[in-house]
Amino acid sequence: MAEEIVKVLIAKPGLDGHDRGAKVVARAFEDAGAKVYYTGLHVNAKQIVDMVEKEHIDVVGVSLLSGAHITLMPQIINMCRERGLNDVVFILGGIIPQADIPMMLDAGVDGVFTPGSRLDDCTNFADPATTEKKAAKMMEKMGTTASVGSLKLN
Numbered sequence: 001m002a003e004e005i006v007k008v009l010i011a012k013p014g015l016d017g018h019d020r021g022a023k024v025v026a027r028a029f030e031d032a033g034a035k036v037y038y039t040g041l042h043v044n045a046k047q048i049v050d051m052v053e054k055e056h057i058d059v060v061g062v063s064l065l066s067g068a069h070i071t072l073m074p075q076i077i078n079m080c081r082e083r084g085l086n087d088v089v090f091i092l093g094g095i096i097p098q099a100d101i102p103m104m105l106d107a108g109v110d111g112v113f114t115p116g117s118r119l120d121d122c123t124n125f126a127d128p129a130t131t132e133k134k135a136a137k138m139m140e141k142m143g144t145t146a147s148v149g150s151l152k153l154n
Contacts, residue, residue, distance in 0.1 A: 006130055008059040011039045011048045013076075014068040022063035025093060028119035029126070034059070045072060049079040052088060059126045064094040069104060077108040087133040089126055093117070 010026040012019050019041055026036045037055055039048060052060060060080075062073060073092055080088055092104055093113040101112050111125045 006034045006058045006127060007037070007055060008034045008061060008126065009037045009039065009048070009051055009055070009057045010061045010063065011043060011051075011076075012041050012063050013039075013043050013045065013048060013072050014064065014066055015042065016064065016066045016068070017041055018065055019063070021093065022061075025061060025063070025119065025122060028123050029059075029061075032120075032123040032127075034123075034126075045075045045079055048076055049083065049085070052080055052085055053083055057088060058130045059089045059091065061091045061093060061122075061126075064092065064096070067095075069094070069096055070100065073104055073109055074107040081108075087136065089129045089133055091122065091126060093122070 006029075008026075008029045010022050010029070012022050022038070026038050030036045037051065037057070039051065048060065048062075051057065060076070062069070062076065064072065069092060073090070077090055080086075089111075090109045091111045091113060092109045094115075096104065096112055096114050098114075104112055110129050111122070113122050
């Protein structure tokens with residue numbers, strides 16, 4: 001069986017016009033062997049979720065520098081869940097205050113990467129997290145209870 005290529009969407013929602021970091025992260029995922037999609041600037045949550053659904057995205061990386069993460073990340077995650085896209089890994093990067101990180105994790109963000117994070121930490125994080133979520137979905141379809149890594153599967 002051929003190994004699946006991880007599909008990563010790098011999204012730049014809101015009004016922030018600085019996308020150099022998002023492009024660097026996109027390139028790092030490409031170099032790591034992922035198929036990468038980039039939304040471009042100024043997309044909204046619905047456009048992101050539409051692309052996740054259409055392209056069967058495994059990892060959504062959102063880059064925010066404006067403080068909009070508090071509103072946009074829960075919106076994107078909840079819209080994905082409403083569409084049954086429950087095996088998507090969400091990573092957040094940009095200017096994220098340390099005090100906001102627990103709130104983001106509680107909202108469903110799987111990993112937060114702030115300035116100074118190593119690119120390979122980001123790409124290496126996404127691969128096992130993607131595997132765990134895909135395994136959870138498969139186990140759920142089979143009606144089996146097991147655990148994979150840190151996930152508890154019912």
